[in-house]
Amino acid sequence: MKTALQKEAKKQMKQIIKNNKIIVKKFEDEKKRKNVPLEEYATQMKNPDNILEIDNLHTYFYTDMGIVKSVNGVTLEIPQGKTVALVGESGCGKSVTSLSIMKLVTAPVGQITDGEIRYNRPSGPIDIVKTPISEMQKIRGNEISMIFQEPMTSLNPVFRIGTQIDEAIMLHRPDIKKSAVKQQTIKMLELVGIARAEGIYKSFPHELSGGMRQRVMIAMSLCCNPRLIIADEPTTALDVTIQAQVLDLLRDLKTKIDSSILLITHDLGVVAEMADYVVVMYAGRIVEQGTAEDVFLHPKHPYTIGLIKSKPVVNQEIDRLYSIPGQVPNPVNLPDHCFFKDRCDKCIPSCNGPIPELQQIGPEHKVACHLYDEENGKEAN
Amino acid sequence: MSDTILKVENLKKYYDIKGGLLQRVVGYVKAVDGISFEVKQGSTFGLVGESGCGKTTVGRTILRLHENNGGKVIFDGKDLFSLTPHELRAIRPEIQIIFQDPYSSLSPKMPVGEIIGEAVREHKLVPDKELRSYVMQVMKECGLQEHHIDRYPHEFSGGQRQRICIARAVALKPKLIICDEPVSALDVSVQAQIINLLMDLQKQKGLSYVFISHDLSVVEHISDEVGVMYLGNLVEKAPKKEIFNNPLHPYTKSLFSAIPTPDPTIKMNRIVLEGDIPSPANPPPGCKFHTRCRNCMEKCKTLAPEYKDQGNNHYVACHLYN
Numbered sequence: 155m156k157t158a159l160q161k162e163a164k165k166q167m168k169q170i171i172k173n174n175k176i177i178v179k180k181f182e183d184e185k186k187r188k189n190v191p192l193e194e195y196a197t198q199m200k201n202p203d204n205i206l207e208i209d210n211l212h213t214y215f216y217t218d219m220g221i222v223k224s225v226n227g228v229t230l231e232i233p234q235g236k237t238v239a240l241v242g243e244s245g246c247g248k249s250v251t252s253l254s255i256m257k258l259v260t261a262p263v264g265q266i267t268d269g270e271i272r273y274n275r276p277s278g279p280i281d282i283v284k285t286p287i288s289e290m291q292k293i294r295g296n297e298i299s300m301i302f303q304e305p306m307t308s309l310n311p312v313f314r315i316g317t318q319i320d321e322a323i324m325l326h327r328p329d330i331k332k333s334a335v336k337q338q339t340i341k342m343l344e345l346v347g348i349a350r351a352e353g354i355y356k357s358f359p360h361e362l363s364g365g366m367r368q369r370v371m372i373a374m375s376l377c378c379n380p381r382l383i384i385a386d387e388p389t390t391a392l393d394v395t396i397q398a399q400v401l402d403l404l405r406d407l408k409t410k411i412d413s414s415i416l417l418i419t420h421d422l423g424v425v426a427e428m429a430d431y432v433v434v435m436y437a438g439r440i441v442e443q444g445t446a447e448d449v450f451l452h453p454k455h456p457y458t459i460g461l462i463k464s465k466p467v468v469n470q471e472i473d474r475l476y477s478i479p480g481q482v483p484n485p486v487n488l489p490d491h492c493f494f495k496d497r498c499d500k501c502i503p504s505c506n507g508p509i510p511e512l513q514q515i516g517p518e519h520k521v522a523c524h525l526y527d528e529e530n531g532k533e534a535n
Numbered sequence: 536m537s538d539t540i541l542k543v544e545n546l547k548k549y550y551d552i553k554g555g556l557l558q559r560v561v562g563y564v565k566a567v568d569g570i571s572f573e574v575k576q577g578s579t580f581g582l583v584g585e586s587g588c589g590k591t592t593v594g595r596t597i598l599r600l601h602e603n604n605g606g607k608v609i610f611d612g613k614d615l616f617s618l619t620p621h622e623l624r625a626i627r628p629e630i631q632i633i634f635q636d637p638y639s640s641l642s643p644k645m646p647v648g649e650i651i652g653e654a655v656r657e658h659k660l661v662p663d664k665e666l667r668s669y670v671m672q673v674m675k676e677c678g679l680q681e682h683h684i685d686r687y688p689h690e691f692s693g694g695q696r697q698r699i700c701i702a703r704a705v706a707l708k709p710k711l712i713i714c715d716e717p718v719s720a721l722d723v724s725v726q727a728q729i730i731n732l733l734m735d736l737q738k739q740k741g742l743s744y745v746f747i748s749h750d751l752s753v754v755e756h757i758s759d760e761v762g763v764m765y766l767g768n769l770v771e772k773a774p775k776k777e778i779f780n781n782p783l784h785p786y787t788k789s790l791f792s793a794i795p796t797p798d799p800t801i802k803m804n805r806i807v808l809e810g811d812i813p814s815p816a817n818p819p820p821g822c823k824f825h826t827r828c829r830n831c832m833e834k835c836k837t838l839a840p841e842y843k844d845q846g847n848n849h850y851v852a853c854h855l856y857n
Contacts, residue, residue: 244722363811394749394793398795472756475727
């Protein structure tokens with residue numbers, strides 16, 4: 155027998171599904187348009203030295219349980235030739251941000267609902283949010299490429315390694331002759347430090363170890379000399395020794411081909427080692443951003459401080475690890491005050507007020523917390 | 536010695552490789568190839584190494600979830616491999632395991648109270664009437680809310696699920712818990728909560744842990760003694776402070792130098808290892824590490840090094856120190 159409560163919930167769910175269909179259809183129709191003129195998605199960069207600028211990005215998932223606001227107003231920029239790290243716990247929207255840049259968010263459920271992603275293309279800056287799919291296909295893997303987290307699942311198990319890399323080169327590099335493609339692939343494999351490149355060319359993914367597979371993924375993502383590499387947890391599935399190899403490799407290659415890296419990770423050690431700039435995300439919003447020194451040596455947001463303190467460090471003796479109490483809020487029913495309030499140990503009365511905005515507290519250091527309202531001369535609520 | 540709870544002597548575990556038409560045994564994967572260590576009452580032994588080095592197999596063989604191919608495991612004065620099934624069953628509650636993945640190690644069809652209480656009832660540790668209140672008490676100790684007793688695992692987050700796994704192990708009043716990468720599937724902030732819980736329980740109940748992990752900073756935080764494994768062998772074993780301040784084996788050195796530190800001002804002097812871990816089905820002769828070692832000598836290629844005490848209870852298997 156169904157209780158009245160269950161009936162009510164079912165009714166609500168039906169209503170949500172109905173509403174979602176209408177909203178999603180609007181976005182999908184927009185995407186399906188053909189022959190979109192360049193003027194519509196051409197834009198201007200705020201700072202021409204940046205390779206990518208994300209402005210107030212919102213990516214929502216219209217699920218049957220309600221709207222999941224995975225990315226809820228993210229603003230960040232990636233300067234040319236620098237490494238920007240995006241840090242946060244699982245489910246905070248790091249990966250969705252990166253997928254939004256590639257326009258690979260699972261449709262029709264996931265949609266970029268608002269905001270701009272300005273990409274500084276050599277032929278003129280464009281807004282990726284408005285760019286049609288046909289144009290995106292020329293950018294993906296060619297100008298912006300992605301290294302995924304799981305090297306096991308992101309390689310196709312039924313094709314040889316060589317064939318998979320050849321494909322990317324043939325698609326994006328018309329200047330390379332068909333006969334020279336194999337040579338280029340082998341050159342790329344050698345570049346990422348694979349010793350028996352000829353042998354690996356003919357192997358299948360299952361014959362390689364995790365570290366080797368991740369190298370192959372990196373070779374694949376670098377074969378078209380991308381201008382921006384998005385590395386989504388590139389070393390999470392690897393051992394420390396292999397992780398050190400892969401990080402060294404990424405750093406080397408970055409200088410060799412002069413590209414920028416957006417590094418997504420939850421490992422603070424990796425961030426400290428690789429990144430020039432750090433962006434800390436929590437529940438779909440940025441809580442703190444700045445240079446690596448700013449964030450690691452002078453963290454300001456209580457969440458960042460907690461995150462850094464909760465990681466044990468070798469050769470630092472402590473009796474008890476700091477742990478942030480509580481859990482991440484439910485992404486369907488986000489509160490209308492600061493999302494971190496319920497877990498924060500430095501709560502002040504104004505935390506019940508509106509969600510804090512990012513504010514400048516140093517030359518390149520920004521934080522979204524009411525604790526720093528007054529220092530900036532703003533009136534606390 | 537009475538304060539040694541677990542003694543592992545020259546433990547071996549080989550897996551058969553079958554091949555050919557008749558599925559004959561054509562070779563062995565030497566997952567664990569002669570490992571010895573001791574765990575003292577109320578202390579933690581950390582076991583570290585790369586994936587595929589046999590850490591997990593050691594843990595499971597100690598529990599006799601796998602049969603061994605040689606060696607002894609002496610738990611509380613009893614040789615586990617000589618016990619009859621009946622005797623083994625009686626000793627089972629005293630050694631428990633916590634698995635890596637809290638998502639696949641809990642039955643989705645059982646409510647939490649049943650998951651935690653099932654083994655307690657089977658082993659008749661508390662009378663049936665008091666079972667429910669006992670489970671609630673254990674849940675409380677492990678940081679779970681008592682009214683969650685009738686919920687199902689899918690209603691919990693990863694950290695809470697790991698707490699359920701810990702509660703399930705602790706409910707049997709064990710003396711030794713084997714923690715097989717208990718925090719590697721969790722987020723940093725939740726990791727800290729679980730590590731604190733494990734350390735609190737150890738203090739309250741005098742538990743001993745064998746803590747298997749590839750995360751060196753976690754192992755350093757929780758362990759009293761640390762063993763480093765490479766391809767089925769222990770290459771180095773010493774008290775925590777000794778091994779972290781003065782690593783001797785070249786493998787341990789490179790492993791420790793590869794740990795990233797969350798401080799951008801420190802630029803580490805890395806010893807980056809070349810290549811990958813060799814296949815355990817066909818390990819190199821002599822010292823198994825010689826293919827990747829930077830201090831490799833002629834002797835290393837043919838002769839396996841002995842596992843010797845270098846003073847301060849610091850054991851190392853390397854020709855450099857013989």
